[in-house]
Amino acid sequence: MMNVSRRAFLAGMAAAGSAALAGRWTFGHPHMPDIKSGVDRITLGRTGLKTSVLGIGTGTVGGSQQLAMGSDNFTKMVRHALDRGIHYIDTADNYSTHIFVRLALQKVPREKYFIQTKTRARSAEVLHADIERFRRELRVDYIDSVLMHCMTTPTWPTEMRPVMDALYEEKQKGRVKAVGVSCHGWEPLVASVDVDWVDIQLARINPFGMKMDGKPEDVAAVLKKMHDAGRGIIGMKIYGETGLNSRDERLQSLKYVLGLGCVDCFTIGFTSIEQIDETLNLIEQALQQGVHA
Numbered sequence: 001m002m003n004v005s006r007r008a009f010l011a012g013m014a015a016a017g018s019a020a021l022a023g024r025w026t027f028g029h030p031h032m033p034d035i036k037s038g039v040d041r042i043t044l045g046r047t048g049l050k051t052s053v054l055g056i057g058t059g060t061v062g063g064s065q066q067l068a069m070g071s072d073n074f075t076k077m078v079r080h081a082l083d084r085g086i087h088y089i090d091t092a093d094n095y096s097t098h099i100f101v102r103l104a105l106q107k108v109p110r111e112k113y114f115i116q117t118k119t120r121a122r123s124a125e126v127l128h129a130d131i132e133r134f135r136r137e138l139r140v141d142y143i144d145s146v147l148m149h150c151m152t153t154p155t156w157p158t159e160m161r162p163v164m165d166a167l168y169e170e171k172q173k174g175r176v177k178a179v180g181v182s183c184h185g186w187e188p189l190v191a192s193v194d195v196d197w198v199d200i201q202l203a204r205i206n207p208f209g210m211k212m213d214g215k216p217e218d219v220a221a222v223l224k225k226m227h228d229a230g231r232g233i234i235g236m237k238i239y240g241e242t243g244l245n246s247r248d249e250r251l252q253s254l255k256y257v258l259g260l261g262c263v264d265c266f267t268i269g270f271t272s273i274e275q276i277d278e279t280l281n282l283i284e285q286a287l288q289q290g291v292h293a
Contacts, residue, residue, distance in 0.1 A: 008071075009047060009051070010271060011108075015219045022273055029048050030033055035053055035258075035287065036284070037053070037085075037280065037283060037284055037287070038052065038053045038054035038086070038283035038284070039052050039053070039054065039084060039085030039086055039280070040052065041087065042265055043232075044049065044145075044178065044199075044200060044234070044264055044265070045199065045200070045233070045264065046199065046231070046232075047145075047177070047178040047199050047200065049145070049166070049177055049178055049232070050087075050114075051087045051144075051146060051199070052086050052265065053265045053270065053283065054086055054088070054265070054266065054279060055086065055088030055090050055114075055265060055266065056078060056086060056089050056090065056267070056276070056279065057090045057268050057269035057270065058089070058090060058091045058092075058095055058097040058100065058269065059091070059095040059097070059269055059270030060103065060241070061132075061242065061269065062094070062095060062271075063092075063094075063095030063096055063097045063116065063268065065242075065271050066095070066269065066271065067097065068271075069112070069271055071099075071103050071104075075100075075104040076273070077104075077271070077272065077276065078101075080258070080276060082108065082112060082113065083238050084276065085279075086125075086276070087107060087112070087113055087114050088113070088114045088116070088267065089104075089105070089114070089115050089116070090116050090117075090234075090236075090267035091115065091116070091117045091118075092117055092194060093118060093119055093130065093134065093149070094118075094149065095119055096130055097138035098134065100138060101115070101236030102139050104242065105220040106139075109247055113256070114144045114145075114198075115140065115143055115144050115145075116143075116145040116146070116147065116202075116234070116267075117134055117138070117143060117145075117146055117147075118147045118148070118149035118150075118202075119131075119134075119146060119148060119150050121148075121163050121166075123162060123163065124162045124166035127163050127166040128169075128170070129145065129146055131143070131170050131175055131284035135175065141175075142176065143175070144171070144178065145176070145177065145178045145180060146167060146178075146179055146180075147179070147180055147181055147200065148160055148163060148164070148167070148181045148219060150182055150183070151181055151182070151183045151184070151185075151188040151191075151192075152183075152185050152188055152190040153186050153188055154187035154188055154190065156188055157191055157192075157193060157197075158182075164197050165178075167179045178199040178232070179197070179198070179199050179200070180199050180200030180201055180202065180231075181200075181201060182201075182202040182203070182212070182236075183203070184213065185219060186213050186214040186218075187212075188205065189214070189222055190222065192222075192226070193225055193226060195255035196229075198226075198231060199232060200232040200233075200234060201223070201231050201232070201234070201236070202234045202236055202267075203219065203222075203223055203236065203263075204236055204237040205223065205235045205236075205237065205238070205249055205257055205260075205263060206238055206239070206240060206253045206256065207252060207253055207257075208244070208249070210237065211237045211241055216256070219282070223263065224261075226262075227261075227264070228262075232264050233262055233263050233264050234264065234266060234267060235257050235263040235265070236266065236267050236268075238254065238266050238268050239268055239269075240269075242269075243275070247278070250278075251280055251282050251285060254279075254282050254286040255289065258283070258286055258287060
């Protein structure tokens with residue numbers, strides 16, 4: 001799907017977009033189980049991997065806000081999240097938060113959490129070295145999901161083939177359970193649609209178009225097509241970059257994302273226990289109100 005214009009692509013996606021928007025507040029999507037809370041477990045597409053609807057992000061403003069918490073406060077926050085039933089921790093090499101995550105998860109049984117991290121490797125050799133280092137930094141035998149981080153060109157499926165092949169090798173060896181990609185930009189997102197190699201797509205989505213790769217309705221149509229093909233879809237930037245302006249806007253965003261029916265789960269960057277508790281409450285409120293919105 002190289003060099004596809006926005007207009008041409010959207011013309012081909014019109015039916016998918018209409019379906020996504022028509023089901024905006026419907027939680028009975030055929031590929032998405034009914035959920036009652038942010039700690040309910042979902043299955044990420046064809047991967048068979050299960051995790052909580054809500055994930056703890058560690059990359060707010062490039063991870064600087066989580067690092068500013070200090071390791072002790074970060075650990076307290078993550079342990080609170082685990083106690084509440086949150087299962088998913090999202091990190092990345094360039095957030096510099098691997099060590100914080102490792103310390104927060106010390107002595108926690110491996111089956112109690114799902115870790116997704118991301119690599120900026122641009123060669124097979126660097127990718128293999130990254131996986132070894134990530135496993136060492138996180139003190140895990142395997143990583144649930146590893147993504148190629150921040151694809152910015154529509155030609156990434158060709159340019160990144162050596163890294164994709166290397167990640168597939170790591171998956172075959174069991175050191176990585178699922179592979180995928182995050183994109184920054186409309187064209188690289190569109191280019192992802194027909195890349196069957198991708199198990200998991202991390203995508204920016206909210207109803208306000210903040211820090212996104214396109215208009216919300218356009219991105220939603222793309223994600224629906226990916227989801228219908230069996231890809232696990234993880235949302236990010238649900239609250240924009242740092243939390244939106246109000247509780248009402250956060251609720252509105254959660255209603256929108258949950259109502260799309262094609263976002264399996266999502267990660268939000270938190271810096272306090274109170275933020276986690278508020279979001280879990282807002283998810284329940286969104287689920288209760290959404291079908292009537």
